[in-house]
Amino acid sequence: MTLMFNRRQALAVGTGMAAALGGLMSPALAKNDSEELIQKFTGGKTPTEGKIKLDLPEIAENGNTVPMTVSVESPMTEQSYVSEVLVVTDGNPRAGVVTFHFTPQSGVAEANTRIRLAQTQNVIAVAKMNDGSLFTTSKQVKVTIGGCGG
Amino acid sequence: MAAPRIKLDKKDVKKGDIVEVKALVAHTMESGQRKNANGETIPRKILNKFTCTVAGKEVFSADFEPAVAANPYIQFKFRAQESGPVVLTWIDDDGSKIVGEDKITVS
Numbered sequence: 078m079t080l081m082f083n084r085r086q087a088l089a090v091g092t093g094m095a096a097a098l099g100g101l102m103s104p105a106l107a108k109n110d111s112e113e114l115i116q117k118f119t120g121g122k123t124p125t126e127g128k129i130k131l132d133l134p135e136i137a138e139n140g141n142t143v144p145m146t147v148s149v150e151s152p153m154t155e156q157s158y159v160s161e162v163l164v165v166t167d168g169n170p171r172a173g174v175v176t177f178h179f180t181p182q183s184g185v186a187e188a189n190t191r192i193r194l195a196q197t198q199n200v201i202a203v204a205k206m207n208d209g210s211l212f213t214t215s216k217q218v219k220v221t222i223g224g225c226g227g
Numbered sequence: 228m229a230a231p232r233i234k235l236d237k238k239d240v241k242k243g244d245i246v247e248v249k250a251l252v253a254h255t256m257e258s259g260q261r262k263n264a265n266g267e268t269i270p271r272k273i274l275n276k277f278t279c280t281v282a283g284k285e286v287f288s289a290d291f292e293p294a295v296a297a298n299p300y301i302q303f304k305f306r307a308q309e310s311g312p313v314v315l316t317w318i319d320d321d322g323s324k325i326v327g328e329d330k331i332t333v334s
Contacts, residue, residue, distance in 0.1 A: 190302070
């Protein structure tokens with residue numbers, strides 16, 4: 078019986094600790110302006126998951142230069158095309174990474190560049206179509222050496 | 228400033244073909260987050276805007292933030308419509324421009 082009680086106590090303490098830690102961690106992560114940037118880009122609408130793909134390494138040894146490819150499944154015609162893609166991160170000192178502007182002449186909604194990641198974090202991409210519909214995806218990248226010079 | 232390096236995967240194309248552009252330009256992309264030896268913040272100085280026009284028509288552009296790596300590399304595609312120059316322009320925070328050019332022939 079005593080054992081049982083101890084185990085419960087231990088569990089309770091454990092859960093409490095986790096909650097406390099969670100409480101401490103999340104404001105630290107939410108400090109950057111990623112949500113505001115996404116809100117501004119979407120105009121408050123919630124983007125749907127899918128159609129857009131982020132190609133990033135699982136583990137980036139050097140956060141100073143991480144290759145990133147964004148592609149969106151969409152025809153690129155005057156009637157229907159991807160107009161913009163916003164890429165933000167939730168763990169860099171400043172959330173913004175890059176915004177790609179496509180046109181029907183782009184042919185394919187795909188672009189690649191190299192980005193900086195200060196620490197292990199999520200990279201979030203949001204695509205806006207010419208009719209205003211929104212698609213999103215995100216990917217976590219583990220960073221061994223951070224890349225904002227700090 | 229060194230000239231940007233631009234590579235098109237093909238230059239003689241049929242109308243409607245997809246051409247891939249790869250471009251690399253030398254620039255420190257100073258993020259504005261780093262500090263020098265005296266603890267003073269090094270001011271931000273990056274290329275904040277990239278534009279590509281083909282035969283005078285804009286086909287692709289990008290807004291860069293400090294989270295774009297030094298010596299920015301960009302790769303994208305466009306659909307060939309007419310022959311003409313492919314002009315790539317990067318705009319610096321200080322207003323100066325880096326311009327690179329190639330051309331395509333559409334048959």
